[in-house]
Amino acid sequence: MITATKRVPFLDLAAQYRAIGGELGVAVEQVLRSGQFVLGEAVENFENEFARYCECAQAIGVSSGTSALHLALLAAGVGAGDEVVTSPMTFVATVAAILYAGAKPVFVDIDPRTWNIDPERIERAISPRTKAILPVHLHGLTADMGPILTLADRHGITVIEDAAQAHGAEWKGSRAGSMGRIGCLSFYPGKNLGACGEAGAVVTSDAAIARTVRMLRDWGQEAKYRHTLKGYNYRMDGIQGAVLSVKLRYLEGWTQARRHWAARYDAALAGKDLQIPARPLGFRHVYHVYAVCTEARDHVRSKLDQAGIATGIHYPTPVHLQPAYADLGYRAGDFPISERVARRTLSLPMFPELTAEQVDYVCEALGEALQSSR
Numbered sequence: 001m002i003t004a005t006k007r008v009p010f011l012d013l014a015a016q017y018r019a020i021g022g023e024l025g026v027a028v029e030q031v032l033r034s035g036q037f038v039l040g041e042a043v044e045n046f047e048n049e050f051a052r053y054c055e056c057a058q059a060i061g062v063s064s065g066t067s068a069l070h071l072a073l074l075a076a077g078v079g080a081g082d083e084v085v086t087s088p089m090t091f092v093a094t095v096a097a098i099l100y101a102g103a104k105p106v107f108v109d110i111d112p113r114t115w116n117i118d119p120e121r122i123e124r125a126i127s128p129r130t131k132a133i134l135p136v137h138l139h140g141l142t143a144d145m146g147p148i149l150t151l152a153d154r155h156g157i158t159v160i161e162d163a164a165q166a167h168g169a170e171w172k173g174s175r176a177g178s179m180g181r182i183g184c185l186s187f188y189p190g191k192n193l194g195a196c197g198e199a200g201a202v203v204t205s206d207a208a209i210a211r212t213v214r215m216l217r218d219w220g221q222e223a224k225y226r227h228t229l230k231g232y233n234y235r236m237d238g239i240q241g242a243v244l245s246v247k248l249r250y251l252e253g254w255t256q257a258r259r260h261w262a263a264r265y266d267a268a269l270a271g272k273d274l275q276i277p278a279r280p281l282g283f284r285h286v287y288h289v290y291a292v293c294t295e296a297r298d299h300v301r302s303k304l305d306q307a308g309i310a311t312g313i314h315y316p317t318p319v320h321l322q323p324a325y326a327d328l329g330y331r332a333g334d335f336p337i338s339e340r341v342a343r344r345t346l347s348l349p350m351f352p353e354l355t356a357e358q359v360d361y362v363c364e365a366l367g368e369a370l371q372s373s374r
């Protein structure tokens with residue numbers, strides 16, 4: 001029987017700091033010396049590097065993934081009376097941003113295999129008021145963009161990608177964030193590319209969108225004290241720009257490590273009585289989260305906890321059933337696939353610095369937990 005002699009954290013940011021802390025210190029020190037604490041050169045440098053990384057003409061550094069989503073929606077002209085189609089199986093920020101813009105979120109259930117918005121269900125959700133589709137690339141696997149882009153094109157609707165979990169993910173060779181008109185990324189510390197605090201970015205190859213987002217993040221100014229738009233204080237910190245430039249150089253290696261551990265999980269868990277993440281052909285999954293689905297989720301989770309293994313649930317409640325959004329008028333049963341996945345999903349430890357021993361230990365403990373649930 002497995003006892004908690006070992007510990008496997010869900011995420012280990014201290015391990016990352018041990019590897020690159022020296023470099024981060026130098027970069028932060030430079031910002032401290034420069035006195036450019038808000039926007040400035042460090043942010044501009046990062047924007048240029050990150051735009052290239054996302055294969056977009058421009059990246060605009062903002063204060064969080066949430067502000068990226070809010071500004072993307074505003075720049076796309078989404079406002080009061082408009083509807084935005086999205087998935088209920090997401091972090092609450094996706095939906096909050098739609099409401100910040102004054103629009104109405106319209107949910108579409110997910111594909112039971114990928115846990116991303118089901119393109120086949122989108123058309124039925126489109127009305128004359130639909131202004132945008134906001135697919136979420138959940139866990140680091142992009143939504144099925146082909147049919148989504150075709151549908152959006154046919155209806156003249158903007159596609160805004162919530163790529164907050166999908167830095168470097170690809171669909172048919174295209175980078176997450178570059179496929180729709182606008183992409184939104186988060187650099188929350190636990191994301192695949194994380195700041196030392198809050199930060200986010202909007203990426204786009206649409207010059208007009210980029211210009212509007214740049215103005216909106218900085219009080220709607222087109223020149224100092226000339227406020228053409230009603231804007232926000234959504235600027236990125238200089239220190240975050242400097243930190244992100246350093247970390248961006250490691251991102252590809254970290255992504256490869258995540259994919260390596262995911263393949264090890266896949267191999268060890270195949271054939272067990274649970275659902276592992278889909279690997280659809282032509283998609284590059286970046287495994288922000290490695291989640292499995294099992295009927296025995298709560299039992300398995302407590303057994304893993306007893307074995308010293310930390311797990312997460314992304315997410316235990318779909319957004320349409322969150323108390324704060326009861327006024328949207330949805331009820332239990334409206335999106336049965338999302339609700340079923342929410343009851344069964346369990347996220348295993350996933351971070352680049354994992355070891356083979358840790359992954360094998362998790363798989364062994366998971367196997368025992370499944371056996372003891374019968």
Ligand SMILES: *Cc1c(COP(=O)(O)O)cnc(C)c1O
Pocket residue numbers: 064065066067090091093094136162164165185186187188199200
């Ligand atoms: C993290 C996240 C956000 C919000 O990003 P913040 O930087 O925390 O504001 C939005 N959508 C999804 C899917 C996320 O995972």
